[in-house]
Amino acid sequence: MTQTPETPDDDLLAAEMVLGLSSDDDMIAARRRIGTERDFADRVVFWQERMTAMTDGIDPVAPPARIKKKLMAQVFPKQRVTILQRLWLWQGVAMASLLFAGYLGVQLLEVKTQPGGQPTVLAAQLVSESSPLQVLAVVEPVKHEIALRRVAGTANEGRVLELWAILPDQAPVSLGVLPDSETTRILVPSELRSQAAQITLAISDEPVGGSPTGAPTGAVLAAGAMSEL
Amino acid sequence: MDRQEIENLIARVALKDRAAFDQLYDRVSSKLFGVCLRVLNKRAAAEDAMQDSFVKIWNNADKYNANGLSPMTWLITIARNTSIDRLRARKKGHQDVNTPGFELVSPGPTPEQYAVASSEASRLSGCLDTLEEDRGRAIRGAYLDGDTYSDLAERFGVPLNTMRTWLRRGLIALRECMSQ
Known part of the structure; x- marks a missing residue:
């Protein structure tokens, strides 16, 4: 590899990218190459790791507590009225008609965002015979979110509920630990979105912090397959 | 800072685990705030940059494993690049070349972890001197x-091309020093 300052080799291009010195064109090219060329990506990592050592001498400074509050409010906004919450306005009505009402709600939403689009709405009712836990899940197609509402049951004392997505013949993929709240929203991982209709959702009993192994370790407290509304 | 612990927290944040995000904030926000303050040198701007950085961390944690850092x-x-972007946006007429940086780009499937000894990375400072x-x-x-x-050409009073050549020589020398 020849290198002169006039005709920079990949290593220099990587270093300039890390420093933020690249021209616009070089930066665009470098970003593209990171995604496609392993060697180039490794050069960027090499420089990134080393340049970051310039921050070693920077002392930590405790940020004011209000920043954390602002951040959490931004990342976890107070839930607006979701389809599920609308559904629950009609508590006592049969589940099927509730879900149908949700379907109409989603369609109305869809008309605004995707004119002419014909959305498929997926929902699952997570139950089991051995546990009182009951959770209703509806996939919101535009945002790729699963809106969950815990209808009955709670986590066991000192334990948490962890949600899993299971595709046929594949290992469960964790969608995270469920919060204590009755409702929550969870982003469908991008790799699962195209197969959302085949997903079975399951909730397992796990130690605080979630499964330490990446696979369910406790009893499955509720499960249900997605069905199209 | 325990590498394994931070990695575990990032992995859980990738699964949208709110408690893990809370813990990660408590573990690293002081360091990141220090970095933002060092770059921006203004408290209000540093607070905003750090908050933005954590939003990016929340949104991109699933890409962390793939990038080998x-x-x-x-x-x-993430904190440094977010701060530099704000700094440059403040300066008139500057191109914004840094968003998103490498840390938010996924470099493709099955990457090898690029292991780097921290002693080698920390040799940088001595080499720069x-x-x-x-x-x-x-x-x-x-x-x-x-x-x-x-900016550098202006500060050192040399033409732009001279500055570029001169700094690239510095980078070549820096790499030689670090690999010794």
Whole structure:
């Protein structure tokens, strides 16, 4: 590899990218190459790791507590009225008609965002015979979110509920630990979105912090397959 | 900072685990805030940059495993790049070249972890000091103050192309020093 300052080799291009010195064109090219060329990506990592050592001498400074509050409010906004919450306005009505009402709600939403689009709405009712836990899940197609509402049951004392997505013949993929709240929203991982209709959702009993192994370790407290509304 | 612990927290944040995000904030926010303050030198701007950085961490944690960076490098790079972007946006007429940086780009499937001994990385500082003609100062200026080639050319009173050649020589010397 020849290198002169006039005709920079990949290593220099990587270093300039890390420093933020690249021209616009070089930066665009470098970003593209990171995604496609392993060697180039490794050069960027090499420089990134080393340049970051310039921050070693920077002392930590405790940020004011209000920043954390602002951040959490931004990342976890107070839930607006979701389809599920609308559904629950009609508590006592049969589940099927509730879900149908949700379907109409989603369609109305869809008309605004995707004119002419014909959305498929997926929902699952997570139950089991051995546990009182009951959770209703509806996939919101535009945002790729699963809106969950815990209808009955709670986590066991000192334990948490962890949600899993299971595709046929594949290992469960964790969608995270469920919060204590009755409702929550969870982003469908991008790799699962195209197969959302085949997903079975399951909730397992796990130690605080979630499964330490990446696979369910406790009893499955509720499960249900997605069905199209 | 325990690497394994931070990696575990990032992995759980990738699964949208709110408690893990809360813990990660408590573990690393002081370091990231220090970095934002160092770059931006203004408290209000540093607070905003740090908040933005954590939003990016929340949204991009699932890409962390793919990029091969050590966890603190990944987190610090997000804070540094977010701060530099704000700094440059403040300066009139500057191109914004840094968003998103490498840390938010996924480099494709099945990457090998690029292991780097921290002793080798921390040798950087000593090597920067050995570079001739203030080249170390220029490289630090680019990394910590967001200086562009034209900023540096102005500061050192040389033409842009001269500055570019001169700093690239510094980078070549820096790599040689670090690999010794």
